[in-house]
Amino acid sequence: MCGIVGAIAQRNITPILIEGLRRLEYRGYDSAGVAVMNDDHSIQRVRAVGKVIELEKSLSETPALGHLGIAHTRWATHGKPAEHNAHPHISDGLAVVHNGIIENHAPLRKKLKELGYAFTSETDTEVVAHLLAYHYGQSKDLLEAFRQTLGEIHGAYALAVIHEDEPETLYCSRMGSPLVIGEGVEEHYIASDPLALLQVTDCFRYLEEGDYARVSREQCDIWNIKHEAVERPVKRYEHAAHSLDKGEYRHFMLKEIYEQPEAITQTLAGTLGDDHVLTALLGPEAETRLADIEHVHIVACGTSFHAGLVARYWIEAQVGITCQVEVASEYRYRTVVVPKNTLLITISQSGETADTLAALRFAKDQGYLATLALCNVAGSSLVREANWRLLTHAGPEIGVASTKAFTTQLVALLWLTTALIQARGGDKQQIITNINALKSLPGMVEQALQLDTRIAELAERFANKHHALFLGRGTHFPIAMEGALKLKEISYIHAEAYAAGELKHGPLALVDENMPVVSVAPSGSLLEKLKSNLEEVRARGGQLITFACERVEHAEEGTAQTITLPWVEDCISPILYTIPLQLLSYHVALVKGTDVDKPRNLAKSVTVE
The missing domain is CATH 3.40.50.10490 (Glucose-6-phosphate isomerase like protein; domain 1)
Structure with a gap:
């Protein structure tokens, strides 16, 4: 979903912002943008539709240099993917990025239009920018304006704000959407995911629900939802040692x-x-x-x-x-x-x-x-x-x-x-x-992973397929469901899972010589019943692929193929039989030529309803 990165430092923070966005690409997004405070205390905004690399190309043509900035990757909820809908959004000298959904954006938009504010996007986020600008215009106190804005918006959000009148300060808040503050040496950072900042720090303050903060290079002031000053402890990120490279x-x-x-x-x-x-x-x-x-x-x-x-x-x-x-x-x-x-x-x-x-x-x-x-x-x-x-x-x-x-x-x-x-x-x-x-x-x-080469060969069967069935019984029915989900997620093949006993109650009508039918068939009390279900597929010419226990015999005739796994106790069998289904979906996606790590329309962390 959407991703936020922000930084304030004595050095140029644009590379930090871009690297942070790159590390958030796994979440899924359709556009990206940055807003950087220039040396003349004006905000420079650069946005692009598509991947972060498109934003980098724009920045190479129009460099943005500064010590304070915010950045964002957007996954559309309000407004189609387009540059005018990309974050950050700007109003009267301030820039805002936002994750989540402002549920009362429609009445707020109406109110702000009546006050004379012009909207250039279809997003709910632009409402926050104009509302904050309005309150700042009334009070000339950015912290107070931020508090008033938070009191008026309803929904789920993580927010980050910079303003030309406070070129050394970053404001942020969270409600129903994650946000952390990273600690550096006379530097501070914010992000919606600690992974975005592991190139610069592994020490974070985790904001609680309703918290908001004012962040400078040397200081971090945090208030809770009751407007009480609070301390949030610095915690070391335990996954920092893990490589994020392939x-x-x-x-x-x-x-x-x-x-x-x-x-x-x-x-x-x-x-x-x-x-x-x-x-x-x-x-x-x-x-x-x-x-x-x-x-x-x-x-x-x-x-x-x-x-x-x-x-x-x-x-x-x-x-x-x-x-x-x-x-x-x-x-x-x-x-x-x-x-x-x-x-x-x-x-x-x-x-x-x-x-x-x-x-x-x-x-x-x-x-x-x-x-x-x-x-x-x-x-x-x-x-x-x-x-x-x-x-x-x-x-x-x-x-x-x-x-x-x-x-x-x-x-x-x-x-x-x-x-x-x-x-x-x-x-x-x-x-x-x-x-x-x-x-x-x-x-x-480890033993199951050794089936990789054989499963890669098997995946060729799916090159021209558009549909597949997955079958399982007992604890392996949910594993069949997971196998079908993996295949549809990354290869875009329509795949459905059924409890094998349900085959004759409808899905059998789909089975013919063009339909791959993948079954999970370990040893167990339901094995003989599952074998009977598989015979129904075989009798109708279905392309039967069975992942079975090495102790069980399965006939291989015509298009039927069996891959065996080592015997294990029933209790861990569902975990083991997940492995070949993951490998199958991966290799089918390679055959289909899809984007394996970032499939279309999907996001890693679904942080909106």
Whole structure:
């Protein structure tokens, strides 16, 4: 989604801004721009439609040099992608960049037009620029004008403002959209994501909901939503040591697929004993209250939703309590019944997913025992606002199509399932089985990655395909859903997943010699039923591709092809079988010639509804 970078320093900050925008490209955007305070205390704005490289070309023709500036990458919510809609927006000597949505922009626009302000864009952000200019014109106090503006706008936003009358000051605020302040030596920076600033600092102040700040080279003053001066501690960004380069890999997605053994190892570090899990990492309150949990609700979006669906099977089968999984974008808009002693789990890679954050905030008044954030970013809004937290340690994930974030979410959810069994005095053998399986998982994933070359050859089958079906049963049905999502995300092939038993209830009508049908078929109690479903595909000439356990025989006739994976315990089988589906989607995208890391129309971190 949209990205913000800002800086104030004694040196020229334009290279910092551009590099920051480049590091935010993974989020997805349609235009970019900068506003820099020149030495004569005038603001110079440069904007461009398309990639950051187009902005760099414009800057090479019209250089912008200064010690204070803000920059932005935009993903359209109001107004089509066009230079006049790109940020920053300017009004009466000030420039503004904005992430999020101003929900009351229409009445504010009407009011400002009546006051004589002319709008040059269709964006909601320009409303903020003119409103701030109006209040500054009344008070001639920029901090007070900023406060008044924040009091009038409603919605989700991260804002950064510079004004020609204060050439040594940067103002910023956040409400429902992330923003951090980076610390340097007589320099300060701001960004919507710490990754944007790792080239200059790894020390950050994380603004809380409703915070706003006045930032100079030497000082950072922060006020909370009640207008009280507050201190936000400086924290070192724990992922700073991770490389943000592709290294030897052609794409970030492939690099991140291959990083999964290490990501799983890091996520499990310090969590497993020989015959028990170490629940202290959840915090003292969570550790003592796990035994009180009688129901679980999981709320998430996209890939994280699929992780929640897998967890439902684990929790209900192994713990023996009910588990309900909700799409976050729907959760707030229906009547939610919360049984006594229910734990709410919210899942998000970034911790800034707008729908999931909104669901968490809605849930606080619904009578849950507690809320738990399962997330990859320790300083994120989701983690800070939940009662309990469970962190994955996947490191930065740059590719839009999630890979290592998904598998580490599954690892964390299986660990949490085991913690619930333990807290409730459940099956000791199941605890030991889960622990041993988790310990073996990195090595099993390494073996699955060795299928890369064979899967690359298999991907050629999809060169001229426009549709595909994915089948699975039990815990592997959500894995089939995830496989279909990956294929459609990055290859633009229409792919749908079905519980294999549903095949004859409609989807079978689509099967012919041109339809690839991908099935996930490990060993297990549902295997024989799945085999019967696959025979229905084979009988109709479908191009059957099966990922199966090495201990199970599958006939290969005609267009049918089977790729085998090592046997593993049932509990980790969904995680292992995710790997070949990720590789398949990656190699099909290469065959199709699409932009693997930045697929069209999508963004990495969805920070608006």
